[in-house]
Amino acid sequence: MTWKGTLRSMQASARRAERNSKRRQRELQVQEKEYAKMEAREQAAYEVEVYENHIELLLSMHKDSAEEIDWNEFVQRPAPLKPVALNTLENQARKNETSYKPGFIARSLKLETRKRRKLAEAVQTAVFKDKQLLDQALTEWESKNNDWKEEFELAQGILNGNGHSKIEAIKRIDPFTDISHLGTAIAVSIAGDGILECTLSVHGEKVIPQEIKSLLQSGKLSVKKMPTSKFNELLQDYVCSCVLRVGQELLSILPDDLVIVTAVDTLLNSATGHLEEQPILSVAISRETLFRLNMQSIDPSDSMKNFVHTMSFKKTTGFMPVSRVSSRDFAKPA
Known part of the structure; x- marks a missing residue:
């Protein structure tokens, strides 16, 4: 399979493995066009379902899996053979020309010369067509x-x-793509020791809802301010879920044994008094550990215990700035 074929296969596999929450999101987007025609109760139920679906999407980023790429297969694949001139049509035309023997009628009606001229012209036409086919x-x-x-x-x-x-x-x-659509920017770089590092700008304030939507027994929509502790818990799970997802994607694409993924967000820098992007979670994700986890069942925040990481988090105050995991700690000796 060619590179483009492999890429199409990966994309098709990703669609097959698509989370139920992602499929439901598309269905809800279709229903959005009918929102104005809905009754008040239907609108309320729709808004709650959209809200719950959004939360589910945020917390299940790590559940999408990617196919691993076998780069050895690309190296071992032979180069395509260059076409050569076979002159198939010309050879057949020349054979027809040399094997022609005029019959009684052709001799009687003096058609031999005309026939031989046509056979000679057929040879030239065949030469031209052979060249066209070869060029193509x-x-x-x-x-x-x-x-x-x-x-x-x-x-x-x-x-x-x-x-x-x-x-x-x-x-x-x-x-x-999934993560970027939610507002999280991603940058990839290579450390001096060759270890791949990835930075996620999570923009938690924009991604996590500030309100909780639910249905009252009457069928009316209830909208309440989300408690700080609830907001912080959702943000932690979202950040950890994204970090796991990025680790899976990178280690599926690359044959590396380890990547470092760091999530950053805008926090108050107590030294300067300004809001600045600072690391809130930094994880050294090893292939051996990552692919041993059951992504469908784990709690993304709890799963960080499986990796070397830095994270300072409290439900009441949320994330605090941390230092990045250093690639130097994992560099292989020369």
Whole structure:
């Protein structure tokens, strides 16, 4: 399978493995067009379902799984064979020309000369068509060969630990669409020791709802301010869920044993008195540990205990700034 074919396969797999909450979100978006026609009770029920679906999406980012890419397969795949001129049509036309023997009628009506002229013209036509077919085949081969070279060089770079190749593969696959749509920006870089680092700007105040929506027994909509402790718990689970998701995506794309994922958010810097983006969770995610976890059952916040990480969190006050996990602590000796 080519790189483009592999990418299509991964995208199809992602659609098949799509969370129920994601499918329900699409259904609710369709219903939104009918919102104005709904009765008051239906509108209230719809708003509550949209709210609950949004919360479920936030807390289940880690439940989507990605297929692992076998880069060795791309390296071992042979280059496409370059087409050569076979002159199939010309050979057949020349055979027809040389094997022609005029019959009695052709000799009697003096048609032999005309027939031989047509056979000679057929040879020239065949030569032209053979060239057309070869040119077309060469154009197709050139495209396939360029794709093959591109895939081979990318795969070879990744297997050799080339940082540029790793980032290029991540850009092409673009696995973070779900998270980005929720307002979380993602940046990827390579540390000096070759370990891949990823930073998530979570924008918690924008992503987590400030209110709780529910239905009263009367069927009316109830909207209440979300308690601070509830908001902070949701934010913690969302951040941890995103970190797990990013770790899964990166380690599915790359053959690395470990990646470092750091979530940052806007917090008050007590030293400057200004709001600044600061790390709130930094995790060294190892392949061995990550893929041993049951993502469908874990609590994302509790699961951080499985990894080397830094996090300072209280329900009452939320996240506090922490230091980033250093890639130097995991660098392999030269």
